[in-house]
Amino acid sequence: MSDIASAATTRRAVITGTGSALPVRRVSNAELAEQVDTSDEWIVERTGIRFRHIAGPDETTSTLATDAARAALAAAGTDARDIDLIVLATATPDQTFPASATRVQAALGIDDCVAFDVAAVCSGFLYAVQVAESMIRAGSANRALVIGAETFSRILDWEDRATCVLFGDGAGAIVMEARETATQDGRGVLATKLHADGRHNQLLYVDGGPSTTGTVGKLRMKGKEVFRHAVVNLAAVMNEGLAAAGLGPEDVDWVVPHQANARILDATARKLGLAPEKVVVTVDQHANTSAASVPLALDTAVRDGRIKPGDLLVLEAMGGGFTWGAAIVRF
Template identity: 85%
Template sequence: MIRSVVSGTGSALPARRVSNAELAEQVDTSDEWIVERTGIRFRHLAGPDETTATLAADAARAALAAGGHAAQDIDLIVLATATPDQTFPATATKVQAMLGIDDCVAFDVAAVCSGFLYAVQVADSMLRAGVHRRALVIGAETFSRILDWEDRTTCVLFGDGAGAIVLEAQDVAEDGRGILATRLHADGRHNELLYVDGGPSTTGTVGKLRMKGREVFRHAVTNLAAVMGEALAVAGLKTEDVDWVVPHQANARILDATARKLSLAAEKVIVTVDRHANTSAASVPLALDVAVRDGRVRQGDIVVLEAMGGGFTWGAAIVRF
């Protein structure tokens, strides 16, 4: 059967790393307050010359190198972001040009923190249909551009970064590598709980992020546990079959609560929120790349990717790595 196999991972972070203590010099907050409520200790913030596209291109180059691929091997780029470089064209096309790819399909997906999972399913479908052979799937964000730096309840939560994977269509056995199942959801009734108060067709401005944290927390734990269960059932697997969970890195409390709800051992959950904060669509591929490069995630492992974000949107993917 044809499956989409992960053949390389990569990530990129802005040069500037900001600690909670440094942030407390600008915002009415403290290291203790942030760590206790979120588990975050550091985040990276993009400088003037760093954009969603430059971070995405750097992550893509790292993923290509890890998989031993040349840029010209890629015939599809799907980039998940809520913070594109421009209203149009798609940031994916800027990445295409930066990589020196003469011609390939390139477009953006907007599903906020779940964007990478949406992008994975889109690319997987196109690869399995035989339309494309090798895809770059990227999550990249510069959320610092849309934060209200006077709102301490939100500005301390987010950071900038990018992560990427190379997906390759391969003919494998039933028990072979690749994406085994994906499940996506959306419920637009919850727009007011997590959104940006601007846009081209409404205010004509970029706007700032707004969030009701307690309500988001409650929905996140319930939705993430449910969609992970759905995806595992489709793949014919049980929780005990899972080697690693790579979750959206929103808040350490959400990660802990979701693991408890699924009776997952804490040591099976990849956690990078302490060093990266919430990087929205970038957080899952960023965390995955960290775990691959430090040797935790190995070939043959069953890995669950999951995320929930504004919309609400949420989803999960099961991968035999």
């Protein structure tokens, strides 16, 4: 009986490659202070942000997503034609429809695969991971591209210094493949937990849309309230995810969080009792890139050698909606 049990395998979604892409233009706080009533000191003290990338006229959500996808495919050693699922998380699509995922599909030369967008703002990448992982585990997909991509600069009010200094543009991507693994220590997505609470719509939202104003609208945020909810919700969902995987904070090698604010990252780590050096931080270089934030940070830490095969990762994010979630991944 024990031999039979030990031989049992589980179909899991394993991350086999990561990639990212940033717009060419890199904007410092000092440059931003020439346009907005702010300063480098003010921004760094309150957010930890020093730079952000801003998309140019020829750079869109789908072009950044495509570049990130190509990098992830190269890292995975996977041909684009072997992809049978593309899930693109974004709040800033190229068009109202069709899905920007289909533009990525065409740009990659894929004739036919399932391709669609997921809209959960800063939590979008976590939502996309769970969707792709569920489809892979169910056998309806074998190789997926999961992408977070944003051009938030297009929806910022550049006269509102409280919000325009916080965001940037970019894209991150992962390749997820079906693998049979024998134990809980094997690679792959071990657990995911997602939440949403629409009662907090007015704390972080865009004041436009096709069905309401017929315009794209601009981002609006009540920062103090968002901060308070973020620290509580993120710590809770990470503990929830670890419990679902039968693990605890002591098992975590790296937390790869949504890069919204350095103070949120610090406060969340303290609530979990995690050492700050276990938290991947890129907010100083990228600012808040919404759905692109987590995969951008993941790719950064993979490529600089911090994250290694076998490491236990906690991916987490919270965004407008509110939506929030976490994924426990053996890399």
